[in-house]
Amino acid sequence: xxxxxxxxxxxxxxxEFLCEPDETMLDVLRGPLGLTGSKEGCGSGDCGACSITLDxxxxxxxxxLAAEAEGADIRTIExxxxxxxxxxxxxxxxxxxxxxCGICTPGMLVAxxxxxxxxxxxxxxxxxxxxxxxxxxxxxxxxxxxxxxxxAAEMREAVR
Amino acid sequence: MSxxxxxxxxxxxxxxxxxxxxxxxxxxxxxxxxxxxxxxxQYVGDIVLARMLHVAxxxxxxxxxxxxxxxxxxxxxxxxxxxxxTGADILGICKPWVGVLGHLKxxxxxxxxxxxxxxxxxxxxxxxAVVARxxxxxxxxxxxxxxxxxxxxxxxxxxxxxxxxxxxxHPELGDNLAFERRIEVGxxxxxxxxxAAVVEDTFDFARQTGVTLEPRGIVADYRAADGxxxxxxxxxxxxxxxxxxxxxxxxxxSDIRVVAPDIGGSFGIKIHCYPDEMATVALAILLKRPVKFxxxxxxxxVSDIHARGHRVRGRMAVDAEGRILAFVAxxxxxxxxxxxxxRTSAVEANQVINLIGGPYVFPxxxxxxxxxxxxxxxxxxxxxxxxxxxxxxxxxxxxxxAAALGLDPAEMRRRNLIKDDAYPVTSAVGLxxxxxxxxxxxxxxxxxxxxxxxxxxxxxxxxxxxxxxxGLASFIEITNPSPAFYGAxxxxxxxxxGCAIRLDPEGGLTLQASVGEQGQGTETVxxxxxxxxxDVPLARVRVVTxxxxxxxxxxxxxxxxxxxxxxxxxxxxxxxxxANVLEIAGALLQMPPARLDIRDGxxxxxxxxxxxxxxxxIARMVYxxxxxxxxGVKPELMATRHYVPRGYPFAFTNGVQASYxxxxxxxxxxxxxxxxxxxxxxxxxxxxxxxxxxxxGIVQGIGGALYEECVYDEQGQMQNANxxxxxxxxxxxxxxxxxxxxxGTPTAESELGAKGTGEAGVAAAPAAVLNAVxxxxxxxxARVTAQPMTPECILRALGKLPSRRGAAGPAFG
Ligand code: FES
Ligand code: FES
Numbered sequence: 001x002x003x004x005x006x007x008x009x010x011x012x013x014x015x016e017f018l019c020e021p022d023e024t025m026l027d028v029l030r031g032p033l034g035l036t037g038s039k040e041g042c043g044s045g046d047c048g049a050c051s052i053t054l055d056x057x058x059x060x061x062x063x064x065l066a067a068e069a070e071g072a073d074i075r076t077i078e079x080x081x082x083x084x085x086x087x088x089x090x091x092x093x094x095x096x097x098x099x100x101c102g103i104c105t106p107g108m109l110v111a112x113x114x115x116x117x118x119x120x121x122x123x124x125x126x127x128x129x130x131x132x133x134x135x136x137x138x139x140x141x142x143x144x145x146x147x148x149x150x151x152a153a154e155m156r157e158a159v160r
Numbered sequence: 161m162s163x164x165x166x167x168x169x170x171x172x173x174x175x176x177x178x179x180x181x182x183x184x185x186x187x188x189x190x191x192x193x194x195x196x197x198x199x200x201x202q203y204v205g206d207i208v209l210a211r212m213l214h215v216a217x218x219x220x221x222x223x224x225x226x227x228x229x230x231x232x233x234x235x236x237x238x239x240x241x242x243x244x245x246t247g248a249d250i251l252g253i254c255k256p257w258v259g260v261l262g263h264l265k266x267x268x269x270x271x272x273x274x275x276x277x278x279x280x281x282x283x284x285x286x287x288x289a290v291v292a293r294x295x296x297x298x299x300x301x302x303x304x305x306x307x308x309x310x311x312x313x314x315x316x317x318x319x320x321x322x323x324x325x326x327x328x329x330h331p332e333l334g335d336n337l338a339f340e341r342r343i344e345v346g347x348x349x350x351x352x353x354x355x356a357a358v359v360e361d362t363f364d365f366a367r368q369t370g371v372t373l374e375p376r377g378i379v380a381d382y383r384a385a386d387g388x389x390x391x392x393x394x395x396x397x398x399x400x401x402x403x404x405x406x407x408x409x410x411x412x413x414s415d416i417r418v419v420a421p422d423i424g425g426s427f428g429i430k431i432h433c434y435p436d437e438m439a440t441v442a443l444a445i446l447l448k449r450p451v452k453f454x455x456x457x458x459x460x461x462v463s464d465i466h467a468r469g470h471r472v473r474g475r476m477a478v479d480a481e482g483r484i485l486a487f488v489a490x491x492x493x494x495x496x497x498x499x500x501x502x503r504t505s506a507v508e509a510n511q512v513i514n515l516i517g518g519p520y521v522f523p524x525x526x527x528x529x530x531x532x533x534x535x536x537x538x539x540x541x542x543x544x545x546x547x548x549x550x551x552x553x554x555x556x557x558x559x560x561x562a563a564a565l566g567l568d569p570a571e572m573r574r575r576n577l578i579k580d581d582a583y584p585v586t587s588a589v590g591l592x593x594x595x596x597x598x599x600x601x602x603x604x605x606x607x608x609x610x611x612x613x614x615x616x617x618x619x620x621x622x623x624x625x626x627x628x629x630x631g632l633a634s635f636i637e638i639t640n641p642s643p644a645f646y647g648a649x650x651x652x653x654x655x656x657x658g659c660a661i662r663l664d665p666e667g668g669l670t671l672q673a674s675v676g677e678q679g680q681g682t683e684t685v686x687x688x689x690x691x692x693x694x695d696v697p698l699a700r701v702r703v704v705t706x707x708x709x710x711x712x713x714x715x716x717x718x719x720x721x722x723x724x725x726x727x728x729x730x731x732x733x734x735x736x737x738x739a740n741v742l743e744i745a746g747a748l749l750q751m752p753p754a755r756l757d758i759r760d761g762x763x764x765x766x767x768x769x770x771x772x773x774x775x776x777x778i779a780r781m782v783y784x785x786x787x788x789x790x791x792g793v794k795p796e797l798m799a800t801r802h803y804v805p806r807g808y809p810f811a812f813t814n815g816v817q818a819s820y821x822x823x824x825x826x827x828x829x830x831x832x833x834x835x836x837x838x839x840x841x842x843x844x845x846x847x848x849x850x851x852x853x854x855x856x857g858i859v860q861g862i863g864g865a866l867y868e869e870c871v872y873d874e875q876g877q878m879q880n881a882n883x884x885x886x887x888x889x890x891x892x893x894x895x896x897x898x899x900x901x902x903x904g905t906p907t908a909e910s911e912l913g914a915k916g917t918g919e920a921g922v923a924a925a926p927a928a929v930l931n932a933v934x935x936x937x938x939x940x941x942a943r944v945t946a947q948p949m950t951p952e953c954i955l956r957a958l959g960k961l962p963s964r965r966g967a968a969g970p971a972f973g
Binding site for chain 2: 022023027030034036037038039040041042043044046047049053076077078080081085086093094095097100101102103106109119125127128129131132133134135136137138139140141142143144145
């Protein structure tokens with residue numbers, strides 16, 4: 001099979017890569033692009049560990065073909081902090097112990113950020129349902145949900 | 161973040177460490193979590209080595225079959241494929257192993273090969289390994305393998321496996337009974353004859369599996385030039401693995417290095433030897449190239465160990481006042497075709513009969529545990545081994561007896577829990593309790609949940625046709641296991657742990673510990689202890705774990721032992737280092753060391769607090785200006801201590817959980833409204849991390865209670881071996897979990913006094929939920945005795961669906 005040549009923007013950087021027509025975005029991110037922050041927990045769209053945004057839309061990169069990235073704006077966990085400054089969500093997760101083993105955390109953060117980008121004032125049940133596709137086997141979710149709510153409150157405070 | 165309490169867990173008083181700058185009892189955040197948040201964690205799947213190859217496995221589609229011709233020609237012809245390997249090809253280097261332990265008397269198991277030889281005994285057993293230049297190529301080539309099977313009748317149910325005349329899976333063993341143990345204490349028959357009430361039920365616990373979000377994985381790297389084998393393994397037990405690999409491959413332990421990098425969840429799943437990982441190591445040695453194996457989710461479901469899978473018949477006799485006179489328990493489990501190596505597959509059943517009735521006083525006990533071989537995936541130990549089963553049986557019977565006598569469930573517990581001032585206590589079964597706080601915990605729980613008000617609310621809603629239930633579950637939890645177990649049973653599993661600590665040239669501390677980090681916060685807790693004892697800011701302590709080359713020999717992480725055992729080793733090592741530093745400072749200042757102290761990173765005069773040296777000055781003198789040190793001063797800025805608990809076989813913790821929920825009697829759906837836990841784990845080092853261990857554990861326990869089940873058909877095929885069909889708890893369904901604490905019972909075995917806390921959540925959550933469901937169903941005279949309590953199971957209990965317990969019996973085990 002001939003490889004496809006794809007041009008995209010990844011975390012703000014113009015990026016080109018070659019991929020097989022049937023290769024997933026997750027495999028390209030973790031392989032040739034070296035962005036291993038996105039994780040494979042299932043490969044079937046059921047765990048959210050591979051969450052990224054595609055033109056601002058939250059997607060499972062394990063279900064997306066790499067070829068679909070042509071011309072798109074891709075964001076991953078690696079693009080979340082600004083230099084050394086953690087995103088408020090990352091800071092809150094750290095403070096509140098909203099992670100244990102950390103393997104679900106990149107996906108959780110990307111998904112939570114996508115929520116706050118569209119809804120700066122979510123209710124607890126909106127947070128719980130938004131994150132219902134992200135499996136965490138360690139924390140029991142309580143601190144994750146609370147960290148997202150507290151971050152939202154702080155970010156609203158900050159723009160005021 | 162810092163503070164003195166999280167979730168109402170107070171800081172514990174601790175004389176030695178109770179200094180102004182102590183971090184003990186403070187909810188500090190985990191410094192090592194930053195890289196995980198940035199997506200810079202390094203898990204096995206992220207590791208790439210030069211010349212690395214990938215392996216994928218052809219696994220048995222049958223539960224039981226004879227292997228005929230294996231056609232690998234098409235797979236071997238693939239351009240990217242390096243080697244296609246069958247069982248016979250690696251038998252020379254990788255002999256089958258046997259998962260038995262000497263102290264489990266009479267236990268037996270058959271030799272288990274890395275790749276199946278002439279027969280397969282379970283779905284998912286690896287038969288052929290394909291090594292290729294990429295993972296995708298290896299997986300594609302596996303699809304091209306053709307194997308002729310002669311299907312054999314599968315033996316799936318443990319009862320059938322143990323029945324007279326059953327076909328024997330491994331004829332050389334004589335029968336299918338892997339292990340049996342009986343307990344008989346006190347006058348059981350007399351107790352039942354004299355009882356005011358007897359309650360009895362048969363409880364079924366489905367098979368579950370751990371579903372670590374990071375699947376198992378290993379990169380094996382054998383360098384022929386120096387004969388060194390390095391394993392990067394998603395493992396909670398690198399020291400144990402090194403010893404096992406040395407035995408398995410005939411290499412000296414000193415030539416093996418096991419590195420456990422970031423681990424994406426373990427929960428007991430990643431503490432066993434798996435055939436696919438053994439095969440990967442064998443291939444790396446034979447190919448003299450790094451070989452990587454990472455399980456995909458589908459193969460995880462049929463190759464990770466399963467657990468629980470029990471049927472327990474339980475009976476309890478009580479007198480007219482509700483006092484327990486006797487328990488009888490008969491536990492049966494099926495553990496697949498082999499006992500897992502090296503911890504075996506008998507410990508869960510053994511633990512079940514050890515722990516039944518654990519929180520209570522009762523004089524007589526009869527129990528039997530039987531472990532059968534069968535054609536399903538291997539079962540072994542998963543978080544809180546045996547606990548949720550024993551706790552559910554016990555607590556459900558307590559509630560039934562309370563109902564039979566017209567007692568409130570809380571009162572029934574009050575009458576039977578071991579008294580708080582009775583310790584030390586040896587139970588009827590022989591469990592030794594140093595100190596527990598069941599009554600304080602129960603009182604705290606009832607106050608925290610406002611039990612009376614909740615009962616009133618329940619009654620009011622019941623009148624309106626809304627069926628809510630309240631469930632209580634008292635529990636004990638095994639932590640800090642002593643040397644009496646695996647080591648005594650012949651496995652290279654240590655009960656001691658070590659810590660080496662040194663003063664760095666810039667005045668910080670580096671601590672190397674034999675336990676590891678899987679996210680529970682081990683490194684943070686050890687750093688808190690060292691920072692408190694030495695009195696330096698926490699940020700100046702660096703902790704190294706997870707590498708057998710750079711850490712002391714020790715017991716790794718299992719059975720909630722890191723804080724209690726490695727924590728004490730850390731405390732003692734830090735004290736020793738501190739004494740060395742004060743001796744050096746005393747020599748430099750010509751003052752007795754006893755008149756000096758370290759405070760906030762400086763050597764000070766103890767009486768006045770006047771600063772005399774920065775720690776960095778001492779370190780620089782000792783390391784680089786030894787010429788300027790007074791005669792006789794030893795340049796010892798590193799200290800190592802090991803610790804092992806010996807006085808008690810375990811440091812038991814105790815506590816109580818409660819669940820409040822609503823059952824929709826039309827659909828059978830359960831809505832969790834609230835969950836509470838009170839736990840006493842002795843000295844609390846980091847209340848936030850304790851709270852999160854409890855919460856995470858409770859949610860895993862709720863998973864077992866309501867959702868999780870490895871569903872098998874009669875052919876031994878797992879029907880839901882994927883993440884869409886095997887249900888685990890997700891954020892949307894989980895209740896608020898409130899945590900309370902009581903004045904604890906630190907263990908006096910160690911100066912630190914800490915016990916573990918990793919199992920407690922899982923131990924009692926299923927019992928609390930089951931009791932709450934049955935409390936909700938009480939008006940219907942219906943009850944549930946099986947887990948998971950799916951809507952279907954609840955509707956069956958309500959008589960709205962036909963009962964499944966017919967001639968064939970329910971599926972379990
Ligand atoms: S790996 Fe993509 S959803 Fe699980
Ligand atoms: S922190 Fe381990 S899976 Fe979420």
